[in-house]
Amino acid sequence: MKKHTISVLVNDQPGVLQRVSGLFGRRGFNIESITVGTSEEAGLSRMVVVTTGDDNTLEQVTKQLYKLIDVIKVIDLSANPMVGRELALIKVNAEPTSRPEILGVVDTFRAAVVDIGTSTLMVQVVGDTEKIDAMVELLKPYGIRELSRTGVTAMVRGNAR
Numbered sequence: 001m002k003k004h005t006i007s008v009l010v011n012d013q014p015g016v017l018q019r020v021s022g023l024f025g026r027r028g029f030n031i032e033s034i035t036v037g038t039s040e041e042a043g044l045s046r047m048v049v050v051t052t053g054d055d056n057t058l059e060q061v062t063k064q065l066y067k068l069i070d071v072i073k074v075i076d077l078s079a080n081p082m083v084g085r086e087l088a089l090i091k092v093n094a095e096p097t098s099r100p101e102i103l104g105v106v107d108t109f110r111a112a113v114v115d116i117g118t119s120t121l122m123v124q125v126v127g128d129t130e131k132i133d134a135m136v137e138l139l140k141p142y143g144i145r146e147l148s149r150t151g152v153t154a155m156v157r158g159n160a161r
Contacts, residue, residue, distance in 0.1 A: 001052050003032075005078040005154050006062075008047040009039060011070040019068055020047060027061050029053050033086075033151030044072065048153045077154050084154035087124065088132045089114070093143035094121040102142055109135045120145060128152075 010016045017036055024031050032050040039046040053061075058076065065074045077084075094102050099121065106113055106123055109131065115122035125135050129152060136147065 001054060003050065003052050003078065004058050004076055005082065005084060005152060006049045006051070006058075007073075007075045007077050007154070008049065008065060008071060009073040010045050010047060010068075011072065012038070012043050012045045013070055016045070016068075016070045017047070019070070020049075020065065023064055023068065024049070024051065024061065027057065027064065029057065029061060033149075035151045035153045037153075048077070048151075050152050075156070077156055081157040082154050083157055084128055084152045085126055086129055086132050086152050087126050087150040088136070089146075089148045090123045090125065090136065090139055090144060091115075091120050091146040092123065092139045093119060093145060095119055098142060102139070105135065105138050111135065 008020060010020065017034075021031060021034065029051045032052065034047060034049045036045055036047045038044075062074050062076070065071050092102060102121055102123075103113070105111075109125055109127070111123050111125035113121050114124045123135075123139070125132060132149065136144065
């Protein structure tokens with residue numbers, strides 16, 4: 001089993017997300033993350049799906065995706081050098097005495113404080129999944145009140161499409 005990052009270009013229509021995610025479920029693939037947004041072409045959306053499975057199952061899912069009427073193009077991004085990023089917002093307990101330590105973690109990860117409350121800080125961090133995971137682990141001792149992650153979005157490096 002290996003991790004696959006798949007880009008699916010689809011018509012921007014109601015129900016497409018449900019049909020695509022349902023196909024993964026029927027094939028026994030767990031979706032680790034899925035992001036959807038507009039693409040470079042009007043009327044089309046791009047889904048980036050991160051899942052695990054063997055190459056044969058991925059090939060079958062790709063063939064099944066192409067059978068869906070609203071699917072235009074499917075690319076296994078992880079088969080090529082790619083850039084993958086995720087965004088996380090982390091609200092952490094931050095009494096005034098512990099703020100300098102937390103700000104040290106924030107600076108180390110090139111993250112940013114986007115909100116300050118009387119006893120909390122909200123931190124924004126962008127990076128690969130491992131970077132987000134590492135920052136979450138370092139902030140856990142302070143008490144994470146809330147965590148929101150976008151899931152991975154990705155593109156193939158260089159001129160390839």
